[in-house]
Amino acid sequence: MHELSVVASIVESVTELAAAYPGARVLEVRLRVGALASVIEDSLQFCWGITTEGTPLQGSKLTVQTLPVVMHCTACAQDVELQGVQSFRCPRCGEPCSDLRQGRELEIDSIEIDEVEEAI
Amino acid sequence: MTTRIVELRRGILKKNDELAAGLRGRFVDAGVLVLNLVSSPGTGKTAFLEYTLRELRARGAKVAALVGDLETDNDARRLAASGAPVRQINTHGICHLDAEMINKHLEGWEGVELAGLDYLFIENVGNLVCPSSYDLGEKIRVALLSVTEGEDKPLKYPTLFNSADAAVITKMDIAEPCGFNRELALKNINEIRPGIRIFETSAKTGAGIDDWLAYLAQAHTARHGLQDPL
Ligand SMILES: Nc1nc2c(ncn2[C@@H]2O[C@H](COP(=O)(O)OP(=O)(O)OP(=O)(O)O)[C@@H](O)[C@H]2O)c(=O)[nH]1
Ligand SMILES: [Mg+2]
Ligand SMILES: [Zn+2]
Numbered sequence: 027m028h029e030l031s032v033v034a035s036i037v038e039s040v041t042e043l044a045a046a047y048p049g050a051r052v053l054e055v056r057l058r059v060g061a062l063a064s065v066i067e068d069s070l071q072f073c074w075g076i077t078t079e080g081t082p083l084q085g086s087k088l089t090v091q092t093l094p095v096v097m098h099c100t101a102c103a104q105d106v107e108l109q110g111v112q113s114f115r116c117p118r119c120g121e122p123c124s125d126l127r128q129g130r131e132l133e134i135d136s137i138e139i140d141e142v143e144e145a146i
Numbered sequence: 147m148t149t150r151i152v153e154l155r156r157g158i159l160k161k162n163d164e165l166a167a168g169l170r171g172r173f174v175d176a177g178v179l180v181l182n183l184v185s186s187p188g189t190g191k192t193a194f195l196e197y198t199l200r201e202l203r204a205r206g207a208k209v210a211a212l213v214g215d216l217e218t219d220n221d222a223r224r225l226a227a228s229g230a231p232v233r234q235i236n237t238h239g240i241c242h243l244d245a246e247m248i249n250k251h252l253e254g255w256e257g258v259e260l261a262g263l264d265y266l267f268i269e270n271v272g273n274l275v276c277p278s279s280y281d282l283g284e285k286i287r288v289a290l291l292s293v294t295e296g297e298d299k300p301l302k303y304p305t306l307f308n309s310a311d312a313a314v315i316t317k318m319d320i321a322e323p324c325g326f327n328r329e330l331a332l333k334n335i336n337e338i339r340p341g342i343r344i345f346e347t348s349a350k351t352g353a354g355i356d357d358w359l360a361y362l363a364q365a366h367t368a369r370h371g372l373q374d375p376l
Contacts (some may be wrong), residue, residue, distance in 0.1 A: 028241060028242065028275075028276040028279070031240075032158055035158050035159075035161075036158055039154075039156060039158070043152065043154065047150075053149065057158075062304065062305045062308060062309075063279065063305070064275050064276070064278055064279060064305040064306075065279075111304040111305075111308075111338075112301055112304065112337065112338075113337045113338075114308065114337065114338060114339065114340055115337070115340070122336070122340030122341065123340065124339065124340050124341055126308070130305075130309075131157075132157065132158045132159055132279065133154075133155060133156055133157045133158055134154045134155070134156050134158060135153070135154065135155060136151050136152060136153045136154055136155075137151070137152050137154060138149055138150070138151050138152075139149065139150055139151075139152060140148075140149055141148050141149070141150050
């Protein structure tokens with residue numbers, strides 16, 4: 027529901043970073059989003075066009091890598107990946123798990139820019 | 147033109163997380179136990195908190211509350227009737243509280259010193275989605291669910307229930323006419339957050355409040371524990 031403010035803060039961060047590369051165009055912004063981050067990719071994409079307009083990110087592509095939830099199962103003594111977010115039980119042994127190791131991420135992984143070559 | 151990939155690995159909510167970490171440190175130093183109450187609109191956060199504030203005050207505890215609301219100060223006025231200091235945070239359309247709002251409203255709060263408090267309650271904006279992403283520096287996040295909302299809410303909003311440290315089922319006094327399936331609700335909460343403490347309460351009859359108060363007292367004693375809530 028707060029995708030618009032999420033997108034706004036991405037644009038802010040990337041604009042800040044892009045300032046270090048004068049004249050460069052941002053081609054792509056890559057996000058890593060955990061399955062428990064409660065942001066919806068469609069809504070992010072929907073806000074992307076409008077929010078990036080008139081910024082160095084205009085025309086750029088947004089790619090979202092979704093990360094599954096990873097829990098530490100004490101019974102199995104190892105990290106296990108959950109199939110979904112409807113049951114926090116170890117898929118190997120069925121024991122409930124409460125030690126979350128991955129799934130809440132909401133981060134900018136990298137950006138791809140088109141750099142203007144220095145004039146010789 | 148050459149393309150270049152710039153690695154960033156930057157959390158989008160990093161600014162909030164940093165502010166929240168700062169708040170958490172202040173709360174620990176001041177020795178105040180801070181709780182963040184989250185639920186859908188109308189679950190009964192204010193009613194539950196009114197009751198809690200009244201009871202804690204009657205037991206001699208020093209309590210205060212911050213309450214988030216989109217536009218009105220109705221909840222703040224209701225809570226203030228308990229006699230506790232209450233401050234309203236109008237978010238003006240923003241669907242959650244964030245650490246910066248908490249920071250701002252702790253400044254210049256007349257008659258309230260963090261170090262003089264035992265408990266600080268924060269009632270979040272009624273919303274089951276967005277508040278789960280915003281750490282407020284609280285020690286305990288409480289997810290509330292009323293008997294009228296449907297037993298499957300935890301499954302529909304796993305992020306929020308999974309990030310909670312305690313769960314409260316509200317309006318138990320009307321569970322029966324609502325056809326509330328208690329076992330199913332408990333099972334669903336446990337699927338999403340195995341082992342979480344669950345309180346079954348009513349702000350009308352006071353049911354379950356004693357258990358809740360005992361839990362608070364215990365958490366207050368243990369508040370200097372170094373472990374942050376998950
Ligand atoms: N029967 C019954 N009704 C309750 C109980 N708790 C709250 N209510 C009623 O539920 C309605 C909403 O209660 P509030 O306390 O305002 O709910 P809230 O979660 O603070 O609502 P928002 O702040 O708007 O999200 C009110 O009409 C309350 O009187 C309860 O334990 N039993
Ligand atoms: Mg309220
Ligand atoms: Zn296992």
